[in-house]
Every structure is written in structure tokens, then in C-alpha cells.
Amino acid sequence: MPDRRSFTPVEARIDAVANRLLAGAPTSGARARAVEFAVFVLKQAWACVFGAAFLVVVLAAKLWYPDGAALARNDALTIAAVLIQVAMVAGRLETLRELRVVVLFHVVGTVMELFKTDVGSWMYAADGVLRLGGVPLYSGFMYAAVGSYMVRVYRLFDLRFSRYPRRWLTAVVAALVYVNFFSHHWIVDLRWGLVLAVVVLWGRTTMHFRFFRGTFRMPLLLAFAGVALFIWLAENIATYAGAWLYPSQVGGWHPVDASKLSSWFLLMIVSVVLVTWVYPPRRPDAEEPTPQGSTGHPVDM
Numbered sequence: 001m002p003d004r005r006s007f008t009p010v011e012a013r014i015d016a017v018a019n020r021l022l023a024g025a026p027t028s029g030a031r032a033r034a035v036e037f038a039v040f041v042l043k044q045a046w047a048c049v050f051g052a053a054f055l056v057v058v059l060a061a062k063l064w065y066p067d068g069a070a071l072a073r074n075d076a077l078t079i080a081a082v083l084i085q086v087a088m089v090a091g092r093l094e095t096l097r098e099l100r101v102v103v104l105f106h107v108v109g110t111v112m113e114l115f116k117t118d119v120g121s122w123m124y125a126a127d128g129v130l131r132l133g134g135v136p137l138y139s140g141f142m143y144a145a146v147g148s149y150m151v152r153v154y155r156l157f158d159l160r161f162s163r164y165p166r167r168w169l170t171a172v173v174a175a176l177v178y179v180n181f182f183s184h185h186w187i188v189d190l191r192w193g194l195v196l197a198v199v200v201l202w203g204r205t206t207m208h209f210r211f212f213r214g215t216f217r218m219p220l221l222l223a224f225a226g227v228a229l230f231i232w233l234a235e236n237i238a239t240y241a242g243a244w245l246y247p248s249q250v251g252g253w254h255p256v257d258a259s260k261l262s263s264w265f266l267l268m269i270v271s272v273v274l275v276t277w278v279y280p281p282r283r284p285d286a287e288e289p290t291p292q293g294s295t296g297h298p299v300d301m
Contacts (some may be wrong), residue, residue, distance in 0.1 A: 007155070008092050011046075027213065039212040047152040049093065050102075051145030053084050055237060062241040074128035074136040077243075081141035088148075098151045101278050102144045108270070109143025110135065112181060119185055122246050142238070146231065146267075150275045160208040160284040161220065165201045167276060173197050174273035177266045191262055198224075198269055208284045215284075224272070228264040232256065235264075 007015055018039075026032045045052070057080045065073050085102070088094040094102075113135045117123060123134070130137045153159070173194065180190045198221075205220040236256050239245055246256065 008095055010092050011156075022212065025212075032213075036211045036214055043156045043211065044153075047149050047156055049152075050084060050088060050148040051142075051234065054081055054141060054145055055234060055241075057081075057084075058238060058241045058243050072128035074125060074138065075130045078128070078130040078136060078138040078141075081138045085141070085144070094148065094152075097278065098148070101151045101275060102147045104274055105147030105271070106140040106144045108178070108274070110137075110140040112143075112178075113139045115182055120247065122244050123250075124244050125242065139244070142243070146271055147274070150271055151279065154275060154279050157209040157211070159282075161281045162206040162208065162284060163204045164220075164281045164283075165205065167273075167280070169201060170269075170273050170276065173201055174270045177269050180266075181263075191266060194266055194269075195262060198266070224265060224268045228261055228268050231264045231268075232258075232261050235260065 022035060022039075025035045058077065061073055061077060065076065069076075071079075085099075089096070089099055110132065114133055117134045124136050124139070126134070128136055176190070176197075177194050180194060184190065202220050202224070206217050207220045207223050208215055208217050210216070239249060239256060240253055245253075248254070248257075
């Protein structure tokens with residue numbers, strides 16, 4: 001199991017109860033694999049708790065928020081997002097260290113939103129006063145939801161990495177990706193060159209993770225692609241609920257074009273680099289250097 005010292009107090013109590021319930025679980029065979037899969041699903045759900053809660057609020061607002069209410073729908077969504085975030089910190093579901101990452105995602109995302117709405121890449125309903133220009137303040141929380149998920153997955157699954165690239169190189173690629181989200185409106189779009197750079201840089205990296213008892217491995221690029229697909233599916237739900245719309249959806253909703261997957265894949269790179277500057281990537285235990293006096297702290301690679 002992951003190191004319980006990384007858990008919040010609430011998570012430590014949940015983990016203790018889960019361990020008691022699973023104490024008699026088999027260690028091999030189909031039932032053992034079923035238990036591992038069940039723990040994987042539950043931990044993924046727990047990692048998504050902020051984003052899932054906010055997505056439920058967005059859907060509920062579409063279905064039941066009254067037209068002509070004194071409080072604009074966009075303002076209600078912003079207030080709801082703030083309350084969810086406050087509840088997570090007050091309820092000790094999220095650490096203050098993680099909150100720093102979430103706030104950083106909020107800032108990075110809001111800057112992008114201000115630019116993208118100004119150039120017409122997508123748009124929001126024009127109601128409410130809790131906004132910056134044409135951007136309602138709840139939009140930043142959608143990026144914060146990605147940050148919340150990533151930092152929680154990092155510790156819930158005790159993520160370790162073999163052959164992780166040097167962080168200064170990852171920072172350079174992430175900076176170029178972020179700049180390209182803006183600059184491609186005036187100069188050539190470099191996204192496919194950046195995708196190639198990501199493949200070259202992280203192509204040899206293997207991610208090690210644990211659900212319950214077993215340790216598993218997968219190529220990190222495959223994890224990037226999987227999370228990008230998950231975010232794209234969530235984006236379809238959010239646009240259906242009217243959280244925002246692309247110009248092609250104004251006349252009637254339709255699924256978000258699959259070409260957006262490349263954008264989400266690249267945004268994943270920015271997200272990963274932001275997280276690793278707060279939580280430096282760690283090697284698997286078998287690969288950790290153990291000099292005299294070592295405390296097993298993360299090492300820069």
C-alpha cells in the first residue's frame with residue numbers, strides 16, 4: 001500500500017478501515033485481481049472528487065437552475081466552486097501543499113481563458129458579475145480540477161518513475177507548449193512538433209503505481225493519453241451543460257471535435273510539469289540511491 005504518511009487525516013482513517021475490510025482478501029487469482037481493480041476504481045473516484053463534484057453542480061445548474069433568478073447562473077457556479085474548495089480544505093480532504101498547486105493551475109488557466117475568449121476560441125454566457133472581462137471566475141476552477149486530480153493521484157497511487165527526464169528540460173517543453181496555445185493565432189501552429197518533442201523526452205519513462213498490494217508499470221506516455229481522453233470526455237459533458245461553448249456549438253450542441261485531444265494531451269504536459277515542481281518525481285524504491293544518512297527524499301533527475 002502507499003505510504004500512509006502521505007495521506008490526509010481523513011484519508012488515513014478511510015485507509016485503515018479499508019485495510020481491515022480487505023485483510024482477508026486473496027493474494028492471487030481472479031478474486032485478487034477483482035479486489036485490485038475495485039481499489040483502483042475507488043481511488044480514481046477519490047482523486048476526481050473536486051472535479052466530479054463541480055461537474056455535478058454544472059449539470060444540476062443546466063437542468064434545474066431557474067431562469068430569471070436573482071443570482072446569475074454563472075455567479076452561482078463560481079460560488080459553488082469556491083464552497084467545494086473550502087469544504088475540501090476545511091474537511092482535511094486536501095492538504096495546503098496541494099492547495100498551492102490548485103491555485104497555480106487556477107492562475108495559469110484563467111490567463112489562458114482571458115486570451116482564448118478574446119480571440120473567439122470559445123465563449124461563455126454573458127450573465128453575472130463575478131467575471132474578468134468575458135470570463136466567469138468559475139472557469140479557473142475547471143483547470144484547478146485538473147490540478148487537484150493530478151496531485152491526489154500522485155500520492156494515492158504512490159507514483160514512481162523510471163528514467164524520468166531532467167526537470168529543466170520538461171520545463172522548457174512545457175513553456176513552449178503554453179506559449180504555443182497563444183502564439184499559434186499569429187504564427188504557425190507548432191503543436192505536432194511539440195507532441196513529437198514530448199514523445200522523445202518522455203518516451204522511455206515508465207510509471208510505477210500501486211492500488212492495493214501489487215505494483216504495476218505502464219509507459220508514462222500512455223498515462224498522458226489516457227488522462228487527456230478522460231478530460232476530453234468531461235469537456236463534452238461540460239459543453240453539453242453549457243459551461244462554455246465552442247463557436248461550432250452555438251447553433252446546437254454536438255460532441256467536441258476529437259482534434260481537441262491533441263490540445264488536452266499538450267495541456268497535460270503543462271500540468272505534469274507544474275505538479276513535479278511541487279512534488280519532485282521519485283524513483284522506484286529499488287532504484288533509489290541510499291547514501292549514508294539518506295532519508296529517502298525525492299531526488300531530482
